[in-house]
Every structure is written in structure tokens, then in C-alpha cells.
Amino acid sequence: MPYAFSLADVEFLRSPEGEDALARCAHLPLTDASRIADVAAARRMVGERYAAVLETVVLRRKAGAKVARPERWLFGEDALQQASAAPVAAHRARRLAGRDVHDVTCSVGADLVELARTASRCVGSDVDAVRLAMARHNCGAEGAEPLLVRADALRPVTRDCVVVADPARRDAAGRRTWRPADFVPALDELARVYEHRDLAVKCAPGMDPAAVPWAREFEVVSLDGQVREACLWSAGLGSVSRRATVLRSDGTEWTVTDAEPDDVPVAEPGExxxxxxxxxxxxxxxxxxxxxxxxxxxxxxxxxxxxxxxxxxxxxxxxxxxxxxxxxxxxxxxxxxxxxxxxxxxxxxxxxxxxxxxxxxxxxxxxxxxxxxxxxxxxxxxxxxxxxxxx
The missing domain is CATH 3.30.2130 (VC0802-like)
Structure with a gap:
């Protein structure tokens, strides 16, 4: 089971004492073979918060593909798994540049940091107080200053903003789910609550667009040759029915849509x-x-x-x-x-x-x-x- 961080853990990890503890444990190998010795060493070095420190060191090592400077961030295991890679989050944020934006499931802030860089005004909210505390730390570490509020995504606390959501896609047993009704919050509920607002919802690339008729555009995004995620864009944000966006870590990108010609023959192999x-x-x-x-x-x-x-x-x-x-x-x-x-x-x-x-x-x-x-x-x-x- 993933370690369950508490608010006290987050407060400690953000403190000078916590930063020192993280630095002292950063050299530990943290492999299966070294686990017992690592735990013993961490307990000697940092005391009762050793578990939170070790989990943070492990997650920062895993996060290298997600954020540019993971050594500054705080994560939970589930939040890290679902977080968008920074180039993907930045792409989505560019599509919303200059708008007032509310990330209603901001979690630890992976998308929120990028949205705050491009939005006119930016709000982040989450029902989980621990994730919200981590988001506050992470945004500060990246020089982002969104307004942060604890709130349920299905109980609006803003008006007129573009709404961005990233529902959880695992059930209570931790299994991945593909049914929109099983997302948390459910996609249909999000669409109903924000039916008069522009809405962008991150989802799995295996999503069947026919299951979400409210979405004007279904965009699939890859990074360095790997499909990462899809995004559903409501009528006020989408301009085509289907879009593929291909990103590279070197900053290059291109896109193709269903508005382009598709007249290609079927013929013998070429070179x-x-x-x-x-x-x-x-x-x-x-x-x-x-x-x-x-x-x-x-x-x-x-x-x-x-x-x-x-x-x-x-x-x-x-x-x-x-x-x-x-x-x-x-x-x-x-x-x-x-x-x-x-x-x-x-x-x-x-x-x-x-x-x-x-x-x-x-x-x-x-x-x-x-x-x-x-x-x-x-x-x-x-x-x-x-x-x-x-x-």
C-alpha cells in the first residue's frame, strides 16, 4: 500500500528540518535488497518522520519524467502516477492562455503550475487537504501563484472560469477503470455541473469518444513517441472532432486533425x-x-x-x-x-x-x-x- 501522508508530514517536509532530513537520506540506495538497512539508517538520522522522508525520496526519483525539478516537489504515490508530464501539461495550458482558469482537481499541482504560467487568473482546488498542501508547496517552488481553495469539484466555487479537471481513474481496489461513470468525479456529473462553462477534462487515451457526447473535441497527446493521455474539450474550446498532438522533449511539436483531407489510396507497397x-x-x-x-x-x-x-x-x-x-x-x-x-x-x-x-x-x-x-x-x-x- 502507498504511504499515506498526513498534513503534519507535509508541514515537516516543507520545514528547514524536513529539507535537511530529505538531503541526508537522498543518498540511500532504496532498493529491495537494501530496504531494511535504509529504514534503520533513516530512523537514526531523522527520527519518527523517517517513513515520510523515505517515501518522498523514492517518489522524487520516480518523478524525473514528470517534472523538470523533482527535487523541489512533494508527491503522493497515486498523485504522481496520475500527474501529467510537464510538456503535456504545458501544451494544454497554452491552449488556455489568457483565460481565467480553475483546475477543480488540482491534486499536487502538476497541471496547475503550468496553467498558472499562462492563465490570466488561476485557481486550484481539491477535496484532499494533504494534496492541496503539497500543491501549495510545489507551486511556490516553481514560482507560481494560483489561488488555492479546498473544495469539491462538483460544488462550484468560481464563476465564468474555464474549468479543467483530471478525474481519478482507479477504483477503490486500485484497479484502472475505463468507464466514465466510475471516474471520480464521474464524467457525466462534471459535464452536468459545468454544462454552461468551458470544460477541459484529462482522460485516458483509450476512452471511447462516443461515451462522452458533450465533448466537442477528443485530443490524444504523445511525448517522445509514447502516448501519454487524452483531453476532452467542450464546445467552447474544441474546434475539431479529433486531434493528435505529437510533442518532443526538445520543444518541437505538430498536430493533425480530422478537418484535414483524408483521401489516400490503398495500393501496393512503396519503398x-x-x-x-x-x-x-x-x-x-x-x-x-x-x-x-x-x-x-x-x-x-x-x-x-x-x-x-x-x-x-x-x-x-x-x-x-x-x-x-x-x-x-x-x-x-x-x-x-x-x-x-x-x-x-x-x-x-x-x-x-x-x-x-x-x-x-x-x-x-x-x-x-x-x-x-x-x-x-x-x-x-x-x-x-x-x-x-x-x-
């Missing part, structure tokens, strides 16, 4: 296979992405694209040869090319890449990528060389 970013696939915008870059589909139901020139800045697969798929055919192809290290990508076929690799037992000095998919009812294999296309 390259392109596997679109996961945000594009999750948002159902493969055809729009293909049309933008002059690509076409191998099969209208499969998300792989093909063409004679891949989009700039992506990792694409130059086709060396292709034929009908069977393990015998694939083993022979790997042998012909002397491939010992092989990456296997699969779409549309019931194939476990790791189990297949073990059965193939590839050997040789070369490396290659194999794309397995289907065209119509035919399983096909592409032996490829992965290349990073210059931006």
Missing part, C-alpha cells in the same frame, strides 16, 4: 513502411496523416502507411524485400541477409513478437526490422532497415 505516431493512431487520423505526407495504405483497416518518401523527422522502415508471411519464409529471409538482431513489429496478426523471435533463433552480424501485417486476408512480411529521416 518505405511508416508506422504513424501512437497519438495519430489512437485519434483515428492515420488517413489524414497519410494524405498530408503523400503516403498510402497497404490495407484500409491497418494503420501502417507506405510510400516512396517518408515524412521528415520520423523513424521509418526502408523495404528490402517482402512476401507472404510464414515462419519458414521469415527464417529464410533472415538467413539470406545474415540478420542476427531483429526488431519485430506486428499489426493485424495474432503474433507474439518475443515468442516469434525466440523460435526464429536469428544469427548473423546484421540487424533488421520485420513488419508483419495483413493485406486483405493475406499475411505478409516486410524485411526492412530502420532509418531516422532527417527533419
Amino acid at each position: 518505405w513502411i511508416v508506422d504513424p505516431d501512437g497519438a495519430v493512431v489512437r485519434a483515428g487520423l492515420v488517413r489524414q496523416y497519410g494524405a498530408r505526407h503523400g503516403l498510402w495504405q497497404l490495407d484500409e483497416r491497418i494503420a501502417y502507411l507506405t510510400g516512396d518518401r517518408p515524412p521528415p523527422g520520423v523513424r521509418a522502415f526502408r523495404v528490402l524485400e517482402f512476401e507472404g508471411y510464414s515462419e519458414k519464409n521469415l527464417r529464410a529471409a533472415l538467413r539470406r541477409h545474415g540478420v542476427g538482431r531483429v526488431e519485430i513489429l506486428v499489426r493485424g496478426l495474432d503474433v507474439d513478437p518475443n515468442a516469434l523471435r525466440r523460435r526464429l533463433k536469428p544469427s548473423g552480424p546484421a540487424e533488421a526490422s520485420v513488419v508483419l501485417t495483413r493485406v486483405g486476408r493475406t499475411a505478409v512480411q516486410f524485411l526492412c532497415r530502420a532509418e531516422r529521416v532527417p527533419a
